[in-house]
Amino acid sequence: MRAAPAGPVPRTEAAIGGVLRIGVAVSLLVIAAGTLLSFVQDGGYGTLASDVPRLAGPGGAFPRTGSWLLAGLKDLNGQAVIVAGLLLLIATPVMRVAVSIVVFGRERDRAYMAIASAVLMLLLLSFALGKSG
């Protein structure tokens, strides 16, 4: 018996590869930009040795609310820009799963649509769990 091909059509691979490549590139650019901003801004990283424990210690956490992020992005606050980049990075594999659901759907592959949807649900659940835990 001949083995079935490993993946769907090549276009799928191109789409999934593209999502991953672009997602990583964009998020790292945003993270790098945020880092540069943090160094030049007042109230950013600062220039003293005593600034490091504040930033790299447990107190370096940022307020994890949508309003802090939106307000920070509006003012181009460096740390908020980094967090946006980190969110984009985390969203990249999530987008990859979402794209594969569409691709499997187009191929009318119900079983794999269900499997990919289950993975997507779990990923969305993880955001909620972190927020509550």
Added chain:
Amino acid sequence: MTPLVFTLVTLGISYVAGLLGSLVGVGGGIIVVPALTLLMGVGIQNAIACSIVSVIATSSGAAASYVGERITNMRLGMVLEVATVIGAITGACVAARVPGRGLFLLFAIVLAFTAWWMLRPRGVAADAPADPMADRLRLHGSFYDRSLGREVAYRVSRTRLGLAVSLVAGVASGLLGIGGGVFKVPVMNLAMGIPIKACTATSNFMIGVTAAASAAVYLMRGDVLPFVAAPVAIGVLFGARTGAGLLGGMKSRSIRIAFVAVLALSAVQMFMKGIR
């Protein structure tokens, strides 16, 4: 150390971690976490949280090229991913309740295991019995092997075992901020009957999603420090890129041995932190 120096040193360490990791075929996380805790004085929870973010970047970057070359078995990846993601969420949630020294000890064990695994004699694949589950899910695959110059077809076996090991790899990934490929790849290769290149590519494909699940938990909990995570993600990714470019001529035994020495040294140091 000023914030600028901290950033540059972390960037450099992460670059080296990504470079070494890709030269010997493991992710950067296994070196980034010991480096951040032992050298930079970052708390282990925060080091794990920052490392897992960088794992997404490296694995997604590598996965994009493997997928393009069609080596990845995407169906198999999708199926095993269900288990790794459940494991990762569990691991990340449990990590908040594990005391720091417990994490140091667990990490020391994983480092020692990885060191041993890299020196082990090449295993012989077990015979692969028919697996109705793999048939039903159409997991069997094939890819074009450039070094052999021909299409390699294979049949997947022991899917249930693969799911169980993926769950464990996911827990390790979520708990310790590593990719977890070191657990999956041997089982996929030796027990499930998958050629090593397809194992590596498929494992990598899963790692991005696995790490995204636990990274989301860590980010929302506030363990990811932007100040530390930014240079780590950028450094590890570029290091891995450089390593992939060098891979052709440099896969020598001396690099492996040097790497094992780094792992063993880190294992001892992490162990000491755990029992102190």
